[in-house]
Amino acid sequence: MIEASTAWTHLFPGAAVVLPGPDELRPVGLVINFADGARAQAEVLLPAGGGAAGALLSVTAHTTGAGTALPARMWLIRAAEPGPDGLVLRLGGRVPPGSP
Numbered sequence: 001m002i003e004a005s006t007a008w009t010h011l012f013p014g015a016a017v018v019l020p021g022p023d024e025l026r027p028v029g030l031v032i033n034f035a036d037g038a039r040a041q042a043e044v045l046l047p048a049g050g051g052a053a054g055a056l057l058s059v060t061a062h063t064t065g066a067g068t069a070l071p072a073r074m075w076l077i078r079a080a081e082p083g084p085d086g087l088v089l090r091l092g093g094r095v096p097p098g099s100p
Helices: none
Strands: 002-005 016-019 028-033 039-045 056-059 073-083 086-095
Touching: 016 028, 056 086
Parallel strands: 002 028
Antiparallel strands: 002 016, 016 086, 028 039, 039 056, 056 073, 073 086
16 A cells, blocks of 8 residues: 655645655555544546546545544546656545445
8 A cells, every 4th residue: 555645634626645656647545644644545546448537536534633524535636747756646626425
């Protein structure tokens, strides 16, 4: 499992998640380390046939460092680009519950 990180205490459209190691988007299990010390398990999901279009980041329910409980959420990955510390995933909007 890859130890990813974000400079934020929670995820939102436009937030960046940095994955050290891979230089291209691929299905992978992650642990996201948030700026407040909280951690959440996550997974990069690619659509059938691969490719970045339609890629998703699925994040399990977790609690922020301040104690706020956040439900499991799925995010569109708007962009995935190499950065100085690894592959930077830029999030788009949330996928409504019950969607693939």
